Amino acid sequence: MTPLREAIEGCSVLVTVGAGGVGKTTIAAALGLRAAMEGKGSLVCTIDPARRLANALGLSELGNAEARISESTLAAAGLAARAPMHAMMLDMKRTWDELIERRAPPDKRERILNNRFYVALSTALAGSQEYIAMEKLCELRLHRDYPLVVLDTPPTAHAVDFLDAPNRILDFLDNEAAKWLLTPALAAGKFGLKLFNLGGSYIAKTISRFTGTETLQQLAEFMLSLSTMNEGFRERAHETRALLEADTTGFVLVTSALPERLDEAVTFHTMLVQNKMRVVAVVVNRTHAPVPAEAWAACARLPAGALRTKLEQTLKENEHLAKVDALGVQRLAAGCPGTPLVQVPRFELDVHDLSSLWATSNYLWG
Numbered sequence: 577m578t579p580l581r582e583a584i585e586g587c588s589v590l591v592t593v594g595a596g597g598v599g600k601t602t603i604a605a606a607l608g609l610r611a612a613m614e615g616k617g618s619l620v621c622t623i624d625p626a627r628r629l630a631n632a633l634g635l636s637e638l639g640n641a642e643a644r645i646s647e648s649t650l651a652a653a654g655l656a657a658r659a660p661m662h663a664m665m666l667d668m669k670r671t672w673d674e675l676i677e678r679r680a681p682p683d684k685r686e687r688i689l690n691n692r693f694y695v696a697l698s699t700a701l702a703g704s705q706e707y708i709a710m711e712k713l714c715e716l717r718l719h720r721d722y723p724l725v726v727l728d729t730p731p732t733a734h735a736v737d738f739l740d741a742p743n744r745i746l747d748f749l750d751n752e753a754a755k756w757l758l759t760p761a762l763a764a765g766k767f768g769l770k771l772f773n774l775g776g777s778y779i780a781k782t783i784s785r786f787t788g789t790e791t792l793q794q795l796a797e798f799m800l801s802l803s804t805m806n807e808g809f810r811e812r813a814h815e816t817r818a819l820l821e822a823d824t825t826g827f828v829l830v831t832s833a834l835p836e837r838l839d840e841a842v843t844f845h846t847m848l849v850q851n852k853m854r855v856v857a858v859v860v861n862r863t864h865a866p867v868p869a870e871a872w873a874a875c876a877r878l879p880a881g882a883l884r885t886k887l888e889q890t891l892k893e894n895e896h897l898a899k900v901d902a903l904g905v906q907r908l909a910a911g912c913p914g915t916p917l918v919q920v921p922r923f924e925l926d927v928h929d930l931s932s933l934w935a936t937s938n939y940l941w942g
């Protein structure tokens with residue numbers, strides 16, 4: 577059985593990860609579609625999908641709404657799914673708000689939600705998007721019963737950003753030094769921003785984007801009110817970790833075979849494996865196939881002239897790209913021992929509708 581077929585059948589969670597623009601969202605959607613077509617109901621949770629792909633999946637707005645892809649939409653693409661396929665767009669702000677609403681003591685909710693610092697944390701902070709994607713995943717596992725959830729992730733160059741996200745939120749909330757400094761001093765408005773050189777650049781960077789005592793007071797208040805929720809966050813961090821490490825969770829590392837992407841992908845793979853995450857496959861997306869012999873032969877049959885020269889040049893370029901890709905694939909195979917590689921060719925057009933997702937899934941399924 578091919579690796580991704582086995583993963584679709586055996587896993588209840590698949591997470592597509594990788595650097596920016598490599599095809600994570602596309603591969604996530606193709607996996608979800610394939611699962612449904614094969615009879616395993618799926619939900620694809622996308623992050624910032626291209627507009628046309630979102631339309632194809634029947635998603636018109638954010639808001640964490642899970643939408644079923646209708647039978648007629650599938651039929652229009654010539655597809656009949658044996659199980660329902662759902663899709664959603666992750667709404668980061670909304671997920672944070674829901675989290676606060678669930679966790680914060682009722683008398684503190686409003687103040688947290690309206691706090692300027694909270695607004696910054698929930699929308700802009702590094703790692704926040706990764707964190708919230710995993711928060712949503714836990715929610716979906718706990719409260720929904722999709723046989724398969726395919727989680728798309730934000731572009732992450734370093735696996736550690738992704739894996740560390742829950743801990744970084746905890747570090748942030750747990751920062752005793754910050755609380756100790758903040759509480760009395762800030763209330764009195766005594767200290768300047770330089771006191772916030774807390775060593776953890778994570779917090780310092782964010783704070784340095786703001787100035788003024790009023791902001792610092794808001795921050796103090798924010799951290800104090802959040803401190804009551806630490807236990808909840810800690811528990812959730814453990815749950816997330818357990819879910820990511822589970823036997824029924826598989827990571828699909830997406831990359832291209834371009835030389836500049838290889839080291840990144842290998843490092844990502846190493847980090848995942850070191851962290852006990854199961855990488856079910858490395859998908860090498862947008863690879864170039866070698867030029868078939870018939871194409872060369874047809875070219876040779878053309879009369880000598882401008883057209884033939886041009887065609888020869890194009891074929892040579894393609895041949896070169898295919899060679900670069902083949903070398904890349906070799907290097908990936910060597911750098912990711914024990915993990916199967918699955919290649920998806922570069923299509924002429926973007927993958928933005930159900931038919932091209934289906935075509936993509938054929939390569940994934942094997």
Ligand SMILES: Nc1ncnc2c1ncn2[C@@H]1O[C@H](COP(=O)(O)OP(=O)(O)OP(=O)(O)O)[C@@H](O)[C@H]1O
Nearest residue numbers: 596597598599600601602731862921922923926927
């Ligand atoms: N095999 C392929 N052939 C042709 N186009 C592709 C292929 N795979 C993906 N694409 C196109 O490449 C673009 C980027 O893909 P996608 O949005 O899935 O990448 P991503 O990794 O999710 O990006 P981001 O990191 O920005 O979230 C899209 O327009 C998609 O249609």
Ligand SMILES: [Mg+2]
Nearest residue numbers: 600601623624
């Ligand atoms: Mg994407």
